[in-house]
Amino acid sequence: MMDPAVVINVARLGKTFGPVTAVEDLSFTVRAGEIFGLLGPNGAGKSTTLRMLITVLPPSAGTATVLGHDVVREADTVRSLIGYVPQERAVDRFLTGREHLELLGGLYHLSRTETNARIDELLKLVNLEEHADRVAKTYSGGMKRKLDIACGLLPNPRIVFLDEPTLGLDVQSRLKIWDYIRQLRENGITIVMTTNYLEEADQLCDRLAIIDGGTIRVIGSPLELKTGLGGDRLSVTIKEHETDTLPRLREGVMALPLVRDVRLKSGGLDILVESPEKSLPAVIEVAQRLDCSLDGIEYHRPRLDDVFVAHTGHGLRGGTPDTTEEE
Amino acid sequence: MTFQHYRQEVLALTMRWVRRLSREKFSMLFTLVQPMLFWLIFFGSLFQHAANIQVLQAPNYMSFLAGGVVVMTVLNNGLAGGVDLLFDKENGFLERMMSTPIHRSSVILSRYLFVMAITGMQILVILSIAFIFGVRLETGLPGIAVILVIGMLFGVGLTAISMALAFSVKSHGDFFSMLGFLSLPMIFLSSALVPLSAMPGWMQVVALVNPMTWVIDAVRPLIITGWDAAIPRVGMAFVILAIFDAVCLYGGAKAFRRAIG
Secondary structure: OOOOOEEEEEEEEEEEEOOEEEEEEEEEEEEOOOEEEEEOOOOOOHHHHHHHHOOOOOOOEEEEEEOOEEOOOOHHHHHHHEEEEOOOOOOOOOOEHHHHHHHHHHHOOOOHHHHHHHHHHHHHHOOOHHHOOOEHHHOOHHHHHHHHHHHHHOOOOOEEEEEOOOOOOOHHHHHHHHHHHHHHHHOOOEEEEEEOOHHHHHHHOOEEEEEEOOEEEEEEOHHHHHHHOOOOEEEEEEOHHHHHHHHHHHHHHHOOOOEEEEEEEOOEEEEEEOOHHHHHHHHHHHHHHOOOOEEEEEEEOOOHHHHHHHHHOOOOOOOOOOOOOOO | OOHHHHHHHHHHHHHHHHHHHHHOHHHHHHHHHHHHHHHHHHHHHHHOOOOOHHHHOOOOHHHHHHHHHHHHHHHHHHHHOOHHHHHHHHHOHHHHHHOOOOOOHHHHHHHHHHHHHHHHHHHHHHHHHHHHOOOOOOOHHHHHHHHHHHHHHHHHHHHHHHHHHHHHOOOHHHHHHHHHHHHHHHHHOOOOOOOHHHOOHHHHHHHHHOHHHHHHHHHHHHHHOOHHHHHHHHHHHHHHHHHHHHHHHHHHHHHHHHHHO
């Protein structure tokens, strides 16, 4: 039986478009009330994965259940329980904000009174009350995105899927959208989102799956992932003519209580430490005691970038041009 | 899925098309006026004296042309019927609609209701304008009803072609070039502008396999000749349209299923 805290269960999911494999052998779970992120470069297969979960794209292999319902066999039930905020500004330029929401009220089979009550509530949430009766072609990018989010929330879903929620937005709008997303989590809504912004993944997501070339490389909370790389690191270099003191220094440093591991590198040491604040003076002290003249010490705290590079072998911006996402 | 739900979805979606049209007043005006202005009035007046009444077997060119313009309007509306869905597909609106618990067919049905309503209104306007220019319908009001039914039946197949194209093409450039490629030859290689008897032999052959010719040849006698001549033609048109619609709907459904899943 499924763990009640698990709201999405993905098992060996795959999708091919003709000869092209978009995603392969994906398995992960999403827990109730968390913000779960799919992080990866363009074309990694994030959107394809999301679209299988929202039932608009049938998987080629594997299964996925949303709130216990299979996305293929019980697609209609899944659709009535989720909300979706697409990547494109999927607004109709000729309709007003309110008309968008009214249309969706009809598509989710809400009564007129129910729809109107939801509309008032959502317009207030995303601060679009004043603009509700203007046609969407007069909206700014940020306003369109807000309307998109209101549309995704109209059915009062238990899970909301957001595809690149802040793509192409200015900084202010982005922060505003982050606020809404956090607010949703506070209201007990589970969020699944894709992003290719490291900062967004780091700041917003409770757990992340790093996806690249159609497969999941690693899953965990941003902190876990960063700690997984070894946590904080001191990088010590020795003056050039004194490199013969290195083995001595290595042994001395290794004996320090806050040091987890020490690796030799050319001309110095990489020291993985628990607390850089306390270990830094201790390392210097050891060096002085052992008569090693240091050339420099660098302190390095891993960022999500490093996690990404460590698991995919390349930076996020570089991407993998040979993988394709459906048009 | 209950009937109430289905009706609610279709109504909401149809309402969207109506609202869009009402926001595009300029485009609405041109949509309505274009066929009458270009074809009926300009083309009709231009050839009024150049056309040979003996060949046309009609009181004048305008009354000959009226049936052709009615069917051309059905053709253009039908072939353009998928355009909005094409844009919906490209900007993600379609996907948003598909992520809601609607019956997949309600999007298609709403589009049909809308295109048919517009086409019906246009046919009425064209016949009224023709009336002003002296074209008197030999079969009267019942004739108009039959013309509307024939127009709708032809529109069903054409709109299916358009939607199938919209769901299959890679870009909207492809869509519009294919549309252009389809629509003008369908007009010129039919009896819309001249009777078959006035065409060169090879054109007659092509025109005979064009369903448009059969539709026009049913509408035209309803306008210029009367019931006796019209009834067998109308019967023939129903047979042709039944086949045409069946083929188009089959192809359209396949394209839709492939695109939507």
